[in-house]
Amino acid sequence: MTLQRSPNLTDGADGARARHAPVVVGQSRFVRGELGLIATKDLARGEVILVIEGPTTSVRTRYTIQVSPTEHLDPRQPDGTPGHGHFLNHSCDPSAGLRINQTREAASVEVVARRDIRASEELTFDYAATEYTTAASEIACQCGAARCRGNLKGYRDLPDHIRAQYRAEGFIPGYLSRLGESAS
Numbered sequence: 001m002t003l004q005r006s007p008n009l010t011d012g013a014d015g016a017r018a019r020h021a022p023v024v025v026g027q028s029r030f031v032r033g034e035l036g037l038i039a040t041k042d043l044a045r046g047e048v049i050l051v052i053e054g055p056t057t058s059v060r061t062r063y064t065i066q067v068s069p070t071e072h073l074d075p076r077q078p079d080g081t082p083g084h085g086h087f088l089n090h091s092c093d094p095s096a097g098l099r100i101n102q103t104r105e106a107a108s109v110e111v112v113a114r115r116d117i118r119a120s121e122e123l124t125f126d127y128a129a130t131e132y133t134t135a136a137s138e139i140a141c142q143c144g145a146a147r148c149r150g151n152l153k154g155y156r157d158l159p160d161h162i163r164a165q166y167r168a169e170g171f172i173p174g175y176l177s178r179l180g181e182s183a184s
């Protein structure tokens, strides 16, 4: 199998950490006609695979990652082209989880292996573990997981037992738990 590195993703543009991230942008394994983030080596459960950085904005898009009640990280490189995080697709039973790190000055997001991942597998995360709600109202999920929830929705609509599972795994940021409580 040959994976082409996207011409937009020049080595190091994301910073030194991204240069060594064991991923490439390639054809998604399950979203037809879309790109995805593909592992280039076997990864162990718990491993930090890459760190997503970029400017934060108050506007949610289908590519941003919510990092606080009001802020969304836009996974872009300093020159404005999409960073690795832009290509991370959703699954209802994802291979990876996100850990949000936020300070007053900046936010970053660690992509952590949720289970052992084989080289050439696609990395996925669950939108509902970071997004309180979604940018679009109805998007049919194509993840194909046995426990696919059908439509892409946010934490607001995530069933309690899945919230509890992700929280136990460390993938529900504190602000989201608090938003969920105040909104329910």
Ligand SMILES: [Zn+2]
Residues within 6 Å of the ligand: 091, 092, 093, 141, 142, 143, 144, 145, 147, 148, 149, 150
């Ligand atoms: Zn799904």
